[in-house]
Amino acid sequence: MFITLTMPSYGAINRDGAINDKGETVGDGSPRDPGSYDYERAARDIVHFSALFDRWIQNLRRAVGWNIQYFATVEPQKRGAPHLHILIRGTVSRDIIRQVTAATYHQVWWPLHTRDSEVYPGDVLPVWDPARLTFIDPATGSGLLAFDDVQDLLDDVEDLDPAHVVRFGDQMDRADIRGYVAGRKADRAIGYVTKYLTKSIAEVLDTDSDRTRHHYNRLHAELQHTPCSKRCPVWLRYGIVPEGADEKTTPGRCKGKAHRRDTLGLPGRRVLVSRQWSNKTLPDHKADRAEFVRQLLASVGIVKPDTSHLKLSVVRPGDRSAPPRDHLILSEIARRKIWRAEYNRALLEAGPPAQQDTSAIPVAA
Numbered sequence: 001m002f003i004t005l006t007m008p009s010y011g012a013i014n015r016d017g018a019i020n021d022k023g024e025t026v027g028d029g030s031p032r033d034p035g036s037y038d039y040e041r042a043a044r045d046i047v048h049f050s051a052l053f054d055r056w057i058q059n060l061r062r063a064v065g066w067n068i069q070y071f072a073t074v075e076p077q078k079r080g081a082p083h084l085h086i087l088i089r090g091t092v093s094r095d096i097i098r099q100v101t102a103a104t105y106h107q108v109w110w111p112l113h114t115r116d117s118e119v120y121p122g123d124v125l126p127v128w129d130p131a132r133l134t135f136i137d138p139a140t141g142s143g144l145l146a147f148d149d150v151q152d153l154l155d156d157v158e159d160l161d162p163a164h165v166v167r168f169g170d171q172m173d174r175a176d177i178r179g180y181v182a183g184r185k186a187d188r189a190i191g192y193v194t195k196y197l198t199k200s201i202a203e204v205l206d207t208d209s210d211r212t213r214h215h216y217n218r219l220h221a222e223l224q225h226t227p228c229s230k231r232c233p234v235w236l237r238y239g240i241v242p243e244g245a246d247e248k249t250t251p252g253r254c255k256g257k258a259h260r261r262d263t264l265g266l267p268g269r270r271v272l273v274s275r276q277w278s279n280k281t282l283p284d285h286k287a288d289r290a291e292f293v294r295q296l297l298a299s300v301g302i303v304k305p306d307t308s309h310l311k312l313s314v315v316r317p318g319d320r321s322a323p324p325r326d327h328l329i330l331s332e333i334a335r336r337k338i339w340r341a342e343y344n345r346a347l348l349e350a351g352p353p354a355q356q357d358t359s360a361i362p363v364a365a
């Protein structure tokens with residue numbers, strides 16, 4: 001089953017400004033009214049998007065009563081919001097998916113960090129005090145509260161609201177959920193899931209439109225004021241010392257992926273796969289591949305020596321029992337070249353797979 005999950009609207013988007021593959025006029029992802037576009041929410045939703053998906057799959061598993069297996073890809077939409085294309089093994093009714101999606105939310109129980117609660121919004125930022133080993137206010141010299149201390153204070157507040165709540169888009173948004181039963185529209189679904197994987201997120205977000213570039217710059221600026229974790233130096237803008245802060249911490253500047261301009265804060269993990277999606281581990285796939293090559297070579301009479309009895313041991317520089325380093329490298333390169341040549345020979349001699357159109361493929365006699 002194929003599902004697309006989209007984030008809510010942060011403001012109306014222009015329906016023109018770009019041309020698609022078919023030569024049609026389409027939207028360029030820029031907001032119709034940048035002044036009223038909710039950049040604050042858009043940036044915070046990006047930071048907590050992964051946690052929301054984890055919650056969604058957990059809720060869906062509880063609702064259907066079985067351990068749903070999925071393969072999902074995270075992609076940016078043109079407006080710079082993340083969305084997810086998910087393949088699920090088995091089928092779930094669309095009603096359940098709609099209900100679970102509508103009911104799923106992730107609450108962020110961090111200290112308040114809306115833009116109007118910033119203590120140091122501009123160039124003046126807290127400074128490190130080497131004597132007290134913490135950050136202090138540059139004007140008054142008073143020490144700032146640490147993240148954990150603020151959390152402890154919040155624990156005692158009755159009827160506290162979460163600092164942020166993130167949800168997927170509701171059904172008022174266009175095409176927020178699309179369920180396709182694999183088979184009928186499987187090609188289309190697989191196309192969606194894999195379409196962008198050959199491109200980096202930065203390539204997907206490359207644009208010819210000035211107003212879209214301006215929009216991305218604006219969203220990026222907002223991400224510089226959005227804490228990404230308890231350890232994020234952006235917390236200092238809110239007068240809070242992040243976990244693990246020391247004299248090397250640059251107030252307000254975080255190297256985390258959530259603040260990057262080229263990816264607009266999208267997570268590093270593009271593909272999310274549940275543990276039992278294929279029942280195979282990476283070593284399993286590696287072994288399969290090695291076995292495939294071994295069989296192909298054997299089919300043309302090339303038998304590789306069995307090396308399973310060899311033992312590996314680490315040698316140190318200057319170790320007399322080991323050949324010189326450049327000899328090792330050169331002999332390894334030569335060995336790889338032989339392997340490649342053997343493999344190419346085996347491919348040619350074995351011929352193309354039977355179902356393939358062979359007319360254009362030269363086959364060795």
Ligand SMILES: [Zn+2]
Pocket residue numbers: 226227228229232233234254255256258259
């Ligand atoms: Zn950060």
